[in-house]
Amino acid sequence: MCEANAYLERDGKEELIMESVDIIEPEDGKVFIRNIFGEQKVLNSRIKKISLIDHKILLEEVG
DSSP states (O other): OOOEEEEEEETTEEEEEEEEEEEEEEETTEEEEEETTSOEEEESEEEEEEETTTTEEEEEEOO
């Protein structure tokens, strides 16, 4: 399985936003994420780091 967990960095801490993410798309200054269960979110953030070996997506809050 190639899914990853998405975390949002806030005030120096990482908050789990979604598990088993399989799609991540930057769009108009936001980030769209969807997991294998069909759950989806659009976050006012940008991609800070993706670690494929750790199955981790780190997003950074914008504005």
